[in-house]
Amino acid sequence: MKRKVMVAVAFASMSLLFAGCEEGVLTPENSYNQATQANEQAVNQMIENDVLPEINVSLERENLKRRAEFINQADRIGYLYLLSDNGQLIKEVQVLGKVSSLNSYLTPMEDIQIVRHEGDGSLSMETPVTTQAADIDGTWGENASGIFWFDADGIYQEWSGMYFYSAERQSFTTQPILVEVAQ
Numbered sequence: 001m002k003r004k005v006m007v008a009v010a011f012a013s014m015s016l017l018f019a020g021c022e023e024g025v026l027t028p029e030n031s032y033n034q035a036t037q038a039n040e041q042a043v044n045q046m047i048e049n050d051v052l053p054e055i056n057v058s059l060e061r062e063n064l065k066r067r068a069e070f071i072n073q074a075d076r077i078g079y080l081y082l083l084s085d086n087g088q089l090i091k092e093v094q095v096l097g098k099v100s101s102l103n104s105y106l107t108p109m110e111d112i113q114i115v116r117h118e119g120d121g122s123l124s125m126e127t128p129v130t131t132q133a134a135d136i137d138g139t140w141g142e143n144a145s146g147i148f149w150f151d152a153d154g155i156y157q158e159w160s161g162m163y164f165y166s167a168e169r170q171s172f173t174t175q176p177i178l179v180e181v182a183q
Helices: 002-019 028-049 059-071
Strands: 077-083 089-101 110-118 124-132 147-150 156-159 162-166
Touching: 089 162
Parallel strands: none
Antiparallel strands: 077 089, 077 162, 089 147, 110 124, 147 156
């Protein structure tokens, strides 16, 4: 089947190639247009011959629902592994609840304003314009990229590098660069 489609595409391309030539002269523009048309015909033929499956249950949606239920538990202890740029383990941290993005906000960070333009006489227009909205503390701007979390003792922490999060404690063959020291 694949070979038949390829032969049909080649035949269609050659037919179009020679059919569009003026007195045997092939210009780059004609060549491009003909090749594009041949590709479109071949793709359309494949789409017509391709019967899509009927999906009654989406595993992608099921995974997203399970993830939302899993991570939205305030008393869940997880394990966060902070990594250096080359992937070396820097530190293991217990997380209470979940890891969150520093760029997550409680309010929208964009606002749509309607700007009215007065024209000649009775002609006027309204145009939506997207503007930056203030955060709940009255400030504007973006946070640094990264994540934040609260540890098992309720201590707030941030990280802006690579990381690995797991619901289970992991074991590594190398020791972390940073080690907790009791004071």
